Amino acid sequence: MNDCTDYETADVTMPCLYINHDLEKYNAQIELPGVKKEDIDLEVMENGFCLKGKRGEKEISGCWMLGHPVNTTQVKAKYDTGLLDIIMPLKKPLTGGKKIKID
Numbered sequence: 001m002n003d004c005t006d007y008e009t010a011d012v013t014m015p016c017l018y019i020n021h022d023l024e025k026y027n028a029q030i031e032l033p034g035v036k037k038e039d040i041d042l043e044v045m046e047n048g049f050c051l052k053g054k055r056g057e058k059e060i061s062g063c064w065m066l067g068h069p070v071n072t073t074q075v076k077a078k079y080d081t082g083l084l085d086i087i088m089p090l091k092k093p094l095t096g097g098k099k100i101k102i103d
Contacts, residue, residue, distance in 0.1 A: 014062045015051070023096070026066060026088040033082035035060060044075045044088060051084070068094065 016031040032040065034055045041052045047070075050063040069091040076087045 011059060013055075013058055013060045015053075015060050017062065017064060019064070021068070021090075023094045024090055026068075026070060026086075026090070028064075028086040028088065030062075030084040030086070031082060032060065032079070032084055035082070037079045040079065040084065042077055042084070042086070044070065044072050044086075046070060046072060046091065049086070049088070 017028060018030075019026060019028040021027065028049075030051060032053055032055075035053045039054045043050045048063060048065040051061065053060040066088070070088040071091045074089045078085045
């Protein structure tokens with residue numbers, strides 16, 4: 001994990017997000033320390049996802065856009081010890097691009 005600090009305003013905290021993808025899926029990890037699983041709402045759309053949660057009196061919230069459409073019917077999420085892992089398969093697998101020589 002990288003060093004990440006939650007972005008916080010008076011009422012809302014935006015959690016740290018780590019995301020990467022390969023040719024078939026996005027892998028996202030969101031840090032939610034102190035949040036109970038039952039207090040997390042995750043909504044995934046074809047072009048992005050939103051998360052809401054609660055830690056005590058503080059609301060945790062964030063929405064993120066994705067560069068490639070995902071298959072929402074195959075998304076999987078797992079929460080363990082303050083870390084939410086989300087696997088979002090791409091709607092259509094990417095093909096490799098053309099390798100470019102750098103001068």
